[in-house]
Amino acid sequence: PYNTSLKIYTNIDLKKQAGLDAIFKGETYKWENDVVQAGIAAVDVWSGKLVAIAGSRKNDARVLNFAKDVKRQIGSTAKPVFDYGPAMEYEGYSTYTLIKDEKYYYSTGQEMRNSDRKHMGIMTLKEALAQSRNVPALKTFQAVNKNDIYNFVTGLGITPESPLHEAHSIGAFTGSNALEMAAAYAAFANGGIYYEPYTVNKIVYRDTGE
Secondary structure (H helix, E strand, O other), X not given: OOOOXXXXXXXXXXXXXXXXXXXXXXXXXXXXXXXXXXXXXXXXXXXXXXXXXXXOOOOOOOOOOOOOOXXXXXXXXXXXXXXXXXXXXXXXXXXXXXXXXXXXXXXXXXXXXXXXXXXXXXXXXXXXXXXXXXXHHHHHHHOOOHHHHHHHHHOOOOOOOOOOOHHXXXXXXXXXXXXXXXXXXXXXXXXXXXOOOEOEEEEEEOOOOO
16 A cells, blocks of 8 residues: 555445544543543444444554453353353253253352342243343353353354353453454344454555456
């Protein structure tokens, strides 16, 4: 691009990008303070096209792009990826498989607690996910072969720690970022196909039209 005349076509959706920019500038969202940072990525679920991205609230090239250049623990957003998705893929679970939310422990003997420190008894996986219960998530994680979970997760573009440990079931590992998670969740929306996100649609040489 510095020596050759090119037309570079990106996948940006200007309306969506303007919407993210307005959020990050504080025009359509009130931020708690000027210190809080954020990263957002929007991916077309049918193609992997990166249509909008906001990497920092500060317009400074020296600031990290929090949408793609950092790794953070992903918390309960891990549950479809590490727990319920693999269980459905490899163990025949469904959204209506029953599981009991009860006092329960990691294999190490440490108690697994729900965020409210309560238990809700027998429920479906659908309800367990909707209520973000930690105990059913761990039970489901334990019921699936770890190699299968690893293959499922890496097939969605996420790199977990190896070997997998049970804290992965609730997203406590080295982490992921907004761009990776958007692409991973896109596979749930489009019938199970993972598309690696990309930014450039095509490049045309001005002098030849190639």
